[in-house]
Amino acid sequence: MTAAEQDRNISSSFAKGLAVLAVFDAETPSMTLAEIARRSGQDRATARRGALTLVQAGYLRQDGRMLSLTPRVLVLAGGFLQANQFGRRVQPVLNRHARQMQIEVTLAMLDQGRVLLLAQSTVDHGHITYGFTAGSHIPLAHTSLGRMLLAGLPEEEAAAVLAEAEIPRHTGQSLTEPGSILERVAQARQQGYCLTDSEFEAGITGYAVPVSRPGQTPIVAGCSAPRGSQPEADAERLLRGLQLCAAELRQAEAVDHL
Template identity: 30%
Template sequence: MTDITRPVLPPLPVPAPQDDALFVDSIARGFRVLSAFHGASGPLSLGEIATLSGLTKSAVQRIVHTLRQQGYLRRDPADRGYLPGLRLLDHALDYQRLNPEIARVLPVLMELRAATGERVDFSLRDDLRLVYALRFQSKRGFYAASLIGTSVPLYCTAGGRAVLSRLPEDEAASVIARSSLVPYSSPTLTDPAAIMARVAEAREAGFAIAEEQIVAGEIALGVPVLDEAGRPIGAIHVAGSLAEWDADSFARNFAPLAMTAAGSLNRG
């Protein structure tokens, strides 16, 4: 299996409406600078940060200096630009340890990993994408599949289609219409009607299957996790290799386990 080559980028922070007296624009600009690193392949210069953030170079220079002094940015050792700083990990840790959903899912996901022997993940929905919050690797683990915070689109992933299957049909269609629908691999479905057909299959089965939609050679199964109102907040995923499984055998072996795991977490 190969690595993900086109990351799904979260949106940049946007300016507040002019009548929002509580909005602190300088803080938003700081987050725009930090968000410039989404999808970066290496250090960024001040000019590159300005281009990616949509801010002026003079504003970026001041913000970068401040963030560097606070430990949220660092200078590249080869002096080629700037990189995220270590203190950003403190906030990732705070999110995980203070999020009650992650605390509830952790033991369930560990049990599912032991039962399947395959990679298992838990992701949370953020509008058009899923963000991986917990990941347990299999013997075939690879770098991108180990990173917390990696995001994938709803329209072409097993977890995403599982989430869409628990939304009203018109809402699911709206999500697909607002998505970029770019192909990650040659088998990636980008036709809205074909995607909605897979969503309908997931609604009927209670789980979704996706083959090579993002990663070559990978098959994945997704089951939605629901809140008190029956709305999907995220998904549990089981992922394996097409060298070992076909869709029918993968679903037969792992759908009952994943659905039981998700069912123990559903609040509805």
């Protein structure tokens, strides 16, 4: 028996297996057993059992020594999306406002020190998309979505989350001091919206507004676009559009139980 007492209510094998499933992300679409083991911080044999179990359950596919996710993982997300009526209550609202604003609109929340994209509108002839989808993670510190989410937390909590998060430098204009980032967060909290310029991708401005009500788990909506010739007019138009979208989502109680 080790000093760290193990909770008898928790299945450690299951937790380790879940960790295997979670190591597959955008950067590493397929991996060897050894790589999975390294990424998940587990023994190779342990990772192997987890992976083989996932293969048997149909969530992983094995091509030679490479393992990759199968479409069946979508079923897990599908349960959540259907339970919360995303198809009916969230997606149509995002799409309609995106159409009116002629820009892609994203709904997001916090997850493990990063921004988790919950849903994304689609617009057919908009500017280039990043290729992010629901379930994608984006950085917290240098995006308008991330800062607006932090603004939805009490100040100390926001500072704590930011302290845990990575703050890589994406562009020359990325703020790197937690202090100055928190200033911007405070500003966003006060004015009820957040703007960022060129901190994640050069020349791109990000816009975000809160969707959740004060005190709830923060949820935000946002969009991003290349800086145009009339930044102030663009900002006013887009923020107004986002506010309308957020208000409608609130009224539909579309995101109250997240």
